[in-house]
Amino acid sequence: HVQLVESGGGSVQAGGSLTLSCAVSDHSFTTYCLAWFRQDPGKEREGVAGLTSDGRTTYAASVKDRFTISYDKTKNVLFLTISSAQPSDTAMYYCAATPGMGAINHVLESAGELYFQYWGQGTQVTVS
Secondary structure, three states: OOEEEEEOOEEEOOOOOEEEEEEEEOOOOOOEEEEEEEEOOOOOOEEEEEEEOOOOEEEOOOOOOOEEEEEEOOOOEEEEEEOOOOHHHOEEEEEEEEEOOHHHHOOOOOOHHHHOOEEOOOEEEEEO
């Protein structure tokens, strides 16, 4: 079955950079949507960025021009590069995957996580 395993979280100073990775295993999706979400304790999970198998991407306004989502199809690894990190970026970050591309339209919506079937365990990012 599909498994997602995140890595790369940690502490970074404000203004610094960090790259998160998510290894996606055992998927045979012909088309797909992959995404990164984040969640602070006591807050709703929010969509940060998403991409589809045909190359479309979407970003939350709060991270646009600072975060970059990418996918290495040869290695099945999803990345999120965080640049110009801000304390408000502090959260647990989760990668998510689902077959089909329709979920790209819901990544940034409230409860957008409901459109994704598979989740990683999360990796903590702390910006100070």
